[in-house]
Amino acid sequence: xxxxxxxxxxxxxxxxxxxxxxxxxxxxxxxxxxxxxxxxELLTSDQVVGEEETIxxxxxxxxxxx
Amino acid sequence: MKCIxxxxxxxxxxxxxxxxxxxxxxxxxFRKQTVETIRKWKMxxxxxxxxxxxxxxKDSLALWDVLLLEGYDATGLYLDLGIYDYxxxxxxxxxxxxAERGAKLHVVAVADEMGASIPEVxxxxxxxxxxxxxxxxxxxxxxxxxxxxxxxxxxxxxxDDEAATLLGSVLHWAPEALARQSPVLPASHPGFVRRVKPxxxxxxxxxxxxxxxxxxxxxxxxxxxxxxxxxxxYKEVLNRxxxxxxxxxxxxxxxxxxxxxxxxxxxxxVELRDCARCGQPTTAEVCAFCRLAERVKRAGGDRTGTPVxxxxxxxPSELRGLGAAERALP
Numbered sequence: 001x002x003x004x005x006x007x008x009x010x011x012x013x014x015x016x017x018x019x020x021x022x023x024x025x026x027x028x029x030x031x032x033x034x035x036x037x038x039x040x041e042l043l044t045s046d047q048v049v050g051e052e053e054t055i056x057x058x059x060x061x062x063x064x065x066x
Numbered sequence: 067m068k069c070i071x072x073x074x075x076x077x078x079x080x081x082x083x084x085x086x087x088x089x090x091x092x093x094x095x096f097r098k099q100t101v102e103t104i105r106k107w108k109m110x111x112x113x114x115x116x117x118x119x120x121x122x123x124k125d126s127l128a129l130w131d132v133l134l135l136e137g138y139d140a141t142g143l144y145l146d147l148g149i150y151d152y153x154x155x156x157x158x159x160x161x162x163x164x165a166e167r168g169a170k171l172h173v174v175a176v177a178d179e180m181g182a183s184i185p186e187v188x189x190x191x192x193x194x195x196x197x198x199x200x201x202x203x204x205x206x207x208x209x210x211x212x213x214x215x216x217x218x219x220x221x222x223x224x225x226d227d228e229a230a231t232l233l234g235s236v237l238h239w240a241p242e243a244l245a246r247q248s249p250v251l252p253a254s255h256p257g258f259v260r261r262v263k264p265x266x267x268x269x270x271x272x273x274x275x276x277x278x279x280x281x282x283x284x285x286x287x288x289x290x291x292x293x294x295x296x297x298x299x300y301k302e303v304l305n306r307x308x309x310x311x312x313x314x315x316x317x318x319x320x321x322x323x324x325x326x327x328x329x330x331x332x333x334x335x336v337e338l339r340d341c342a343r344c345g346q347p348t349t350a351e352v353c354a355f356c357r358l359a360e361r362v363k364r365a366g367g368d369r370t371g372t373p374v375x376x377x378x379x380x381x382p383s384e385l386r387g388l389g390a391a392e393r394a395l396p
Binding site: 006 | 270292305
């Protein structure tokens with residue numbers, strides 16, 4: 001699968017299929033800090049991403065010194 | 067995972083609510099939470115004009131969207147910070163959002179008011195960028211609201227923002243900041259308008275999900291000056307806690323409001339006077355915004371003289387003569 005890490009300007013290719021929660025753990029990301037997007041849909045932590053699919057992991061954390 | 071309302075497939079799980087929602091039910095839940103917060107905290111009514119401070123990001127555009135959908139009289143205010151392509155892109159998002167909905171948007175350039183853009187202020191005065199930015203936002207949102215006849219300014223600060231700010235204040239035991247942090251700051255002086263945060267109970271992930279599901283074209287990229295910001299470290303720590311104990315962030319902030327803030331508020335007694343330059347309330351002889359503008363001028367960066375710009379229906383001549391809000395300043 002192809003994982004687009006938005007705002008980090010990078011993509012990673014992973015072999016095999018995975019549940020979203022396992023994927024985030026592997027990438028070292030907190031589920032609370034991102035949205036996982038496939039096309040026009042949001043994925044929940046129990047959904048499985050197939051090997052041929054592309055997903056975007058979009059950070060939701062924003063802000064400066066406020 | 068199934069939606070707790072309709073039992074259809076869920077698109078978002080909210081662990082702290084022990085719930086999951088389909089898109090339609092989440093959007094309804096989100097709107098209801100926002101409207102309930104506005105009502106319960108007496109933030110504003112549908113009869114009052116509200117100035118929404120918009121940045122082009124997910125939170126402020128989601129807030130403006132909800133307010134318009136729910137029938138509030140909401141006008142946008144975009145402050146152009148002059149941060150290169152980032153400001154151009156975020157301003158374009160706000161203008162497109164307003165145009166699609168037929169909503170009114172005021173645009174004010176910080177450079178016209180301060181004498182320099184936010185990156186130039188750093189160059190000219192050495193004042194940290196985020197500090198100059200925060201000061202300008204507080205001052206100008208208040209001033210434009212006063213001048214344009216808005217009794218209240220609404221901002222898109224969410225639960226994560228508030229919890230991170232609180233954590234920072236607690237780590238430094240800053241009593242003034244702890245006294246001031248509230249979802250509603252009343253207009254405690256004729257020179258201040260009310261400031262409200264209708265999303266203070268809603269997490270950052272929820273506002274992002276709302277914006278995404280509503281198809282709002284917000285700026286996902288972060289301000290280039292926010293890299294390495296301490297508030298982001300606080301948010302990471304809080305998200306680690308949230309991962310371990312869902313609801314930790316909300317409990318941290320709401321119990322502060324219930325149990326601790328009243329005590330700090332009693333300690334906080336500030337004497338305000340009129341700024342000698344702009345006439346707005348301040349604790350000093352000259353308010354922090356005017357002091358910074360003077361430093362910019364001394365450093366040779368003054369570009370003021372251009373009136374406050376409004377792209378809607380403002381007569382620039384009406385925008386003069388009112389000044390500062392520096393309640394968040396020492």
